[in-house]
Amino acid sequence: MPAIRLIGAAASVLLFVAHSVSAVTLSAGGIGQALIYPYYTVNKNQDTLISVANASDVSKAVQVRFLEGYNGRDTLDFVVYLSPHDVWTAAITQTADDGGAALTTSDRSCTFPTIPSSGVQMRSAGYDGTGTVPADPGPTSITRTREGWIEFLLGADITPGSPTDIAITHVQNGSPGEGVPPGCATLNDTSALPDEVTPTEGIFGSGTIIDVSEGTFFAYDADAIQGFTSVPLFSPASDTLVSIEDANSSEAVGGVARSYVSDGEGTSFALDYAFGVDAVSAVFMADTIYNEYVVDASLGASTDWVITFPTKNFYVDKDLYPANPTAPFETAFVAPGISDITVEGMVYDREEGAEPFGGPCELCPPVTPLPVLSYQVNVAGFRTGAPTDPSPVLGSNLGSVSIPPFGDDGNMMMNFNLSTPHSLPGGLDSTGAAVTLGGLPAIGFMVYNVINANAQPGLLANYSGAFPHRTKVSCQGGGGTETCGAIIMGATKSHAVMRPE
Numbered sequence: 001m002p003a004i005r006l007i008g009a010a011a012s013v014l015l016f017v018a019h020s021v022s023a024v025t026l027s028a029g030g031i032g033q034a035l036i037y038p039y040y041t042v043n044k045n046q047d048t049l050i051s052v053a054n055a056s057d058v059s060k061a062v063q064v065r066f067l068e069g070y071n072g073r074d075t076l077d078f079v080v081y082l083s084p085h086d087v088w089t090a091a092i093t094q095t096a097d098d099g100g101a102a103l104t105t106s107d108r109s110c111t112f113p114t115i116p117s118s119g120v121q122m123r124s125a126g127y128d129g130t131g132t133v134p135a136d137p138g139p140t141s142i143t144r145t146r147e148g149w150i151e152f153l154l155g156a157d158i159t160p161g162s163p164t165d166i167a168i169t170h171v172q173n174g175s176p177g178e179g180v181p182p183g184c185a186t187l188n189d190t191s192a193l194p195d196e197v198t199p200t201e202g203i204f205g206s207g208t209i210i211d212v213s214e215g216t217f218f219a220y221d222a223d224a225i226q227g228f229t230s231v232p233l234f235s236p237a238s239d240t241l242v243s244i245e246d247a248n249s250s251e252a253v254g255g256v257a258r259s260y261v262s263d264g265e266g267t268s269f270a271l272d273y274a275f276g277v278d279a280v281s282a283v284f285m286a287d288t289i290y291n292e293y294v295v296d297a298s299l300g301a302s303t304d305w306v307i308t309f310p311t312k313n314f315y316v317d318k319d320l321y322p323a324n325p326t327a328p329f330e331t332a333f334v335a336p337g338i339s340d341i342t343v344e345g346m347v348y349d350r351e352e353g354a355e356p357f358g359g360p361c362e363l364c365p366p367v368t369p370l371p372v373l374s375y376q377v378n379v380a381g382f383r384t385g386a387p388t389d390p391s392p393v394l395g396s397n398l399g400s401v402s403i404p405p406f407g408d409d410g411n412m413m414m415n416f417n418l419s420t421p422h423s424l425p426g427g428l429d430s431t432g433a434a435v436t437l438g439g440l441p442a443i444g445f446m447v448y449n450v451i452n453a454n455a456q457p458g459l460l461a462n463y464s465g466a467f468p469h470r471t472k473v474s475c476q477g478g479g480g481t482e483t484c485g486a487i488i489m490g491a492t493k494s495h496a497v498m499r500p501e
Helices: 142-146 163-168 276-284
Strands: 034-041 047-054 060-068 074-082 087-094 101-104 147-158 203-211 216-221 223-226 257-262 267-273 288-294 302-308 344-349 354-357 377-382 409-415 423-428 434-438 443-456 459-468 470-472 474-477 486-488 495-497
Touching: 034 047, 034 203, 034 216, 034 302, 034 377, 034 443, 047 060, 047 074, 060 142, 074 087, 074 147, 074 163, 147 163, 147 203, 147 377, 216 443, 216 459, 223 276, 257 276, 267 276, 276 423, 288 302, 288 443
Parallel strands: none
Antiparallel strands: 034 147, 034 223, 047 087, 047 203, 060 074, 060 147, 087 101, 203 216, 257 267, 267 423, 288 409, 288 470, 302 377, 302 443, 344 354, 344 409, 423 434, 434 474, 443 459, 470 486, 486 495
């Protein structure tokens, strides 16, 4: 095999992530210009609580987008204005047992449009054909809004001392938690434009899936992207709805957007892409994800894995992008609302025992279909039951695969790149040579729940936890003729590129 080396190996072109970047980079510290929340749900009597905070001394205009889990179609969007060190919070709840999801907030920070005190229902117009975009082949019911994922995209900073800055900055009355911005009512879709400038970094956030009656609490950090844009994204000449495909970089010389991938020693290399969405996909690429599970019956334990492909819709939605499907995804979104991804892996117990998941086995029938992940957001339960049943922990209906556990607890590796190889082409390194990353853009986490029926006489206790996936990615190409190799592992998805042997 050729030696494993760093893409674009000339040391003089290596860049450090720690500098002020104008390129798409995963933030190891969790603060950035764009935030991806892998999952929300209102199933199983749960609510999802979300928060976003401004860590900077400058006001921000942030595009908020809620996307349903089948195909990433828009179900609700608005702009939230964060004054310096402001925090905006909200809750996602169900409208009825057989209804959709709604957003409620008691937060005083300005939004446009204004969210009424009674809340706002998520809409089906983004996918059922009644809105401004064509319908897709998925379900048209409002219940499709009950689970999905969320984007917070920083579109602009607000010039300090400007009319907009004054309107959205909370006026304090001396009591904690009582500050109120004076001018929310003056905001409209163009009023802030003269005061908007290129956004800097500064937002972070979290999500929590909670069932108060059951006592379960699954909390996670949003994935943060630095260097999402080099220009203000709100303008009269552009669509007012900012999306992931708007990523751009002033540093890019081989396209419109640059991604940084860093090694375990803090150095990094740059990949330029012709499309902003590819730059975002690049930093989330994984050919394998790793996590743990626990299903011990004596503990009343259950485990789900959430696996979200945050850019998948841009590659599989033929009704919005007729050229689809395009790499790294291979299958278009079709009726009854699926775009299948073949997965394989290995399930391990705690003592190195193992059983293949989806791969060859001695006792399998001659032709056994490989398991698939069918949606943009997927929730796989560790169980032997039907994958279409609600998942055991989160009660998700976005399940197309069940994972048979091997023993009461252990870990698993899931691979996207074996029987059906996937890869993201189009990257250009610092020498202008082509680089292809293997796998798919994937994020998510494991959740488990333990039920203790003997906490105290007559008392039932629930214990729960959430842990992000660890990932690995492969790559090919780069300056010269050798094949490169990369490994990306860690809860914060920090990139580590393997150096020459």
